Amino acid sequence: MCGIVGYIGKEEALGYLIDSLRVLEYRGYDSAGVALLDNQKRIQIKKSKGKLGNLINLTDNATDLHGSVGIGHTRWATQGIPSDINAHPHSNTDTSVVIVHNGIINNYLELKEDLIKNYKIAFTSETDSEIVAHLIGVFQNQGLSLKDSLIKTIERLKGSYALAIICKQEPDKIFLACNEAPLIIGIGNNQDLFCASDSSALLQYTNKIIRLKDLELAELGRNGEYKLYDLHSKEIKNPEIQILTGDPLLLDKAGFKHYLLKEIHEQPSIIRKLLSSHLDEDLNIQFPEVDSQILKDIDRIIILGCGTAYYAGMVGKILLETLSHIPTEIEFSSELLARPVLANEKTLLIAISQSGETADTLLAVKSAIQKGARILAVTNRPESSLASLAKKSTVLIQAGVEVSVAATKSFTSQMFCLYLLAIKLAELRSDKKLSAANKEELNWIKGELRYIPQIMEQALSRAEIYRSKILPFAGRHAFIFLGRGVNYPIALEGALKLKEITYMQATGYAAGEMKHGPIATIDENIPTLSILLPGPTYHKTLHNCIEAKTRGAPSLGIVADGDNEAIRELDVIFPVPQMPSSGEIKALGHKQFEDILSPFISVIPLQLIAYYLAEYMGKDVDQPRNLAKSVTVE
């Protein structure tokens, strides 16, 4: 989504701004811009539609672009089409006040009308953001300081915002403000200060940050001094300084053509990392970063997330109910926000978010906290807003920075953490009452988890096979994905990946639902891809697949090596390796667990299928149209 950056110090700001924007670009790339304030109090703005490269061309050619105070922005359009004019920064009429904004001002129309009617202001853009610059300008013209003008402006805003502001009247300052949108101050080492909407943009300069809280303001000065205020202009003393632990973001494709492909191939090593931090030699599961009390005496679990994180949560629900027998619901964060949350102190709310900054998820968590629910965050970002809401109960998915907009490695690592959690909760709940069979099952699953990295590697080594089998379908306009049980969410995730990066119509269905309606859409132009791995649902899914084939649909399947039945029935198979001891659990008499780990295998060909189709079709694989990495608006 949109990214904000800023620099104030003694050096030229432009290089810092551009390098920070480079880090944030993968999160929103409709347009980008910078504003610089020089020693003569001149403000220059450069902005351009499209990728950051367009802005860099503009700034490279601008010899007179100077200033040691500056702000910058990379945009994902919410209000107003992607264009040069709608790109940030925005200014008031005489360009004395310049702002960049993330978020949505809900009452902007009313404010705009007021500014037009009462102050005869001519707007240049279609954005909601522009009103902020004009409002601040109006209050400044009434004699107020920048701080007081900003406070008066904020009092009139309804909605979410992270704002960075520079102005001619107070040229040695950057002002910041935020509400329901992240904004961070970076404390530099040379009496300089930075700001950004995401700490990853700051790590190349400093690891000391202050995270602004909702309805707080900050004033950054030239000599490294900063002050925070509340909306009553009262100074907030000793704000908490956090020390970031991550490494600067290395934008390196490691020889792969796209980040997406690199990230798909990183999955086995991430699962290995998770195994070594959470599962010891004696098969004990540890969550050192989680307050163990919150996992005890739970009578209900709510999982929430958006998009891919939601699908990981769907698999988690199945695991949690199957293994721990705790009633578990899964909700889209945005839907949980649409009604009162039924939660109490015995409810565990598991919020899943790679970025930890997804607005819907943060708002839903805040509302569950008010109901007394216990919060467990599953995130990739220890310093994120979600992790700070969850206080000490955060499970880190340890996936490393996911640059590609389409989530892959974060999905499997979220799922893996949920498997570990489900087993841990099953153990805690049953405690001494664990029956021998339960213990046996849980130990078997824990033992099997260790094979996942190598099986994923084997599946990845077949990438070329998957590529050659899927390319003949590149011209189709639609795809259907079918799965059952633990592989139903994988069918949904496979469809999501395909639509995100190829822009094809792709729909995932629970296989059993096909004949309750969707089968009407089937014809010879719509390939049906079924997940057909050994387990209790295998034959039922195979029948659904044959029913589609009977009606003309080309039938494709993710099938286990040596599955001759599927080879006979299907048009095209994508073979995957089997877990080394998959026969054992059946022999133990627990057939229901036969496919429990199969999502880690079935998802690999689906990710590769989406990738190879998109690459073949010449799509912008890492930065698909209309999307953004971290969705910080509702």
Ligand code: F6R
């Ligand atoms: C899909 C994708 C999105 C995100 C969703 C949640 O490939 O990337 O659907 O999964 O926006 O994002 P996080 O996990 O950051 O909350």
